[in-house]
Amino acid sequence: MLITDTLYGTYELEDVLTDLIHSAPVQRLKGIHQGGASFLVNPEWNVTRYDHSIGVMLLVRKLGGSLEEQIAALLHDVSHTAFSHVIDFVLEQEKEDFHEQIYDRVIEDSELPVILKEHGYNYADLLFNEWKWTLLEQEAPALCADRIDYTLRDMYHYGQINNDDAQTFLASLTVKSGRIYVSTIQAAEWFTETYYKEVIEFFMHPKNLYGYKALTNVLQSAFKKGLIGTRDFLSTDDELLSTLENSADEDITKLLLRIHPDVKVEENKHEYDFHIRNKVRLVDPPVLMNGTPVPGSHLSEQVVHMQQKTRKRAEEGSFVKVVESERWC
Numbered sequence: 001m002l003i004t005d006t007l008y009g010t011y012e013l014e015d016v017l018t019d020l021i022h023s024a025p026v027q028r029l030k031g032i033h034q035g036g037a038s039f040l041v042n043p044e045w046n047v048t049r050y051d052h053s054i055g056v057m058l059l060v061r062k063l064g065g066s067l068e069e070q071i072a073a074l075l076h077d078v079s080h081t082a083f084s085h086v087i088d089f090v091l092e093q094e095k096e097d098f099h100e101q102i103y104d105r106v107i108e109d110s111e112l113p114v115i116l117k118e119h120g121y122n123y124a125d126l127l128f129n130e131w132k133w134t135l136l137e138q139e140a141p142a143l144c145a146d147r148i149d150y151t152l153r154d155m156y157h158y159g160q161i162n163n164d165d166a167q168t169f170l171a172s173l174t175v176k177s178g179r180i181y182v183s184t185i186q187a188a189e190w191f192t193e194t195y196y197k198e199v200i201e202f203f204m205h206p207k208n209l210y211g212y213k214a215l216t217n218v219l220q221s222a223f224k225k226g227l228i229g230t231r232d233f234l235s236t237d238d239e240l241l242s243t244l245e246n247s248a249d250e251d252i253t254k255l256l257l258r259i260h261p262d263v264k265v266e267e268n269k270h271e272y273d274f275h276i277r278n279k280v281r282l283v284d285p286p287v288l289m290n291g292t293p294v295p296g297s298h299l300s301e302q303v304v305h306m307q308q309k310t311r312k313r314a315e316e317g318s319f320v321k322v323v324e325s326e327r328w329c
Contacts, residue, residue, distance in 0.1 A: 001013045001017070001018035001021065003021075003054065005058050006156070006163065007055060007149075007152055007153065007156065007163070007166055007170070008055065008059060008061075008170075009058075011058060011061060014067060015119065016067070016115070016116070016121070017057070017071065017074065019118075019119070020071065020075065020116075021054070021074070023110070023111055024111065025075075025078045025106070025110045025111070025112055026053065026074065026075070027050075028235075028236060029049040029053055029077065029078065029080070030048055030050040030236075031048070031082075031237055031238055032049040032050070032080055032081075032083075032236060032237060033046065033048055033049070033083070033084065033237055034047040034048060034051070034052055034084060034150065034154070035047065035202070036083045036085050036211070036212055036215075037083055037086055037211035037212050037214070037215040037216075037259070038208045038211050038212075039237075040211050040215065040260070041207050041208070041211040041259065041260065041261055041263055042207060042208075042211075044157075044158065045158065045202070045208070047153055047154055049077050051153060052077065052150055052153060053073075053075070053076070053077050053078070054074070056073040056076065056145050056149045057071075057073040057074040059145045059149050060073045060135050060136060060145050062170070063145065063173065063175050065133075065136075065145075068121070068126055068133075069135055069136060071116070071121070071126055072126055072127060072133045072136055073145060075107070075127060076130060076136060076146065077099070078103075078107070078112070079100070079103040079106035079107070080099045081098065081099060081233035081234060082232070082233050082234075082235055082239070082240040083215060083219075083237055083240070084099075086212060086216060087099075089212060089213075090216050090219045090220050090223065096279065104128060106234070107123060107127055108123075134178035135178060138179070138180075140281065140282055141282045141283045141284035142179070142286065143173075143179075143180040143181070143191075143283070143285050143286065144180060145180070147195075148173075148191075150198075151191070152166050152170075152194070154202060155194050155197060155198055155202075158202065160194070160197050160198075161194055165190070169182075169187055169190055169191060172184055172186075172187035173187075179286075179293070181285075181286050181287065182285050182286070183288060184287065185287055185296065185299050185300055188285040188286075188296030188300060188303060189296065189300050189302050189303055191283070192283055192285060192302075192306050192307070193306060196306050196310045199281050199314070200310060200313060204278055206265045206266055206267050206320045207263065207265055209265075209276055209318055209320050210263060210320055210322065210325075211259060213274055214255070214258050214259045214325070215259060217255055218255040218256055218259070219244075221251060221252060221255060222247065222252055225249065225251075225252075227243070227244070227247045228240070228243060228244070241256075258325040263322070263324065263325045264323035264324040264325075265320055265321065266320075266321050267318060268319055268321035271321055272321045273320060273321055273322045274320055275317055275319050275320070276317055276320070277314075277315065277317035278314040278317055278318060279314065280310075280314045281310075281314065282307055284296050284303065284307065285303075
């Protein structure tokens with residue numbers, strides 16, 4: 001299978017990756033939006049979990065990761081539910097990790113173990129300890145393929161960076177002992193700034209927060225009424241929406257009418273409808289200096305300043321005022 005990605009280029013894939021990509025669990029990710037409810041209030045926020053999963057796999061490949069780590073990268077998000085992290089708000093999961101809690105079960109209830117066995121792999125050895133794949137996952141604020149891909153992919157598709165910017169940064173990446181580093185202070189500063197654009201201008205955008213809040217209200221109401229269950233979240237965004245729309249429940253219908261691209265919201269600390277204190281997301285790209293990794297914050301005041309600004313902003317939270325939400329049909 002030949003595959004082309006905007007960020008990473010074109011690659012000829014091995015049969016095991018081809019078979020996994022064509023599997024139902026991976027194909028389902030085409031219907032799961034990376035930004036949760038965001039596409040409902042802004043259709044341009046339309047990156048999918050499939051786009052991201054392919055991207056992480058190819059980035060691991062580009063960085064010299066083994067075929068086994070590429071498999072783990074491709075499948076790392078396969079248990080994400082419809083609307084991604086919205087379910088964490090619906091079920092009040094503070095760590096935002098519901099998809100991780102159900103990962104083993106989703107894998108074992110699928111065709112993926114059989115596909116991997118046909119190619120000589122034990123699914124549990126490959127997939128049930130993703131932290132052994134050091135290119136794929138690292139705790140924040142370190143760099144990892146997952147964190148790098150969703151930052152570059154979102155910011156590129158949402159017009160915050162161009163492809164030349166992304167390629168320059170990718171060229172600065174280097175791997176030592178299975179860890180990802182950048183080769184220059186400038187690259188550390190650029191990625192830090194880009195990551196915080198993701199956090200502040202997308203994750204914390206008032207319209208995005210409104211979409212999450214409004215959809216959470218719909219889903220919690222449907223849950224309490226018994227119109228949906230947790231199994232429904234293992235469908236796609238559109239399928240779950242259809243279930244809600246077909247319920248013919250008057251309250252659900254009214255709530256759904258409030259979620260649309262024409263909604264008008266604003267940040268307003270003095271007069272607001274809801275306040276959300278955001279998860280603190282920080283990054284500190286390590287720079288490889290003469291073979292020794294040094295945190296970017298130890299080399300750049302710009303990195304320190306951006307960290308402090310973003311931490312303060314997240315801890316303060318967002319004050320969202322709904323100016324107009326009703327859609328008149």
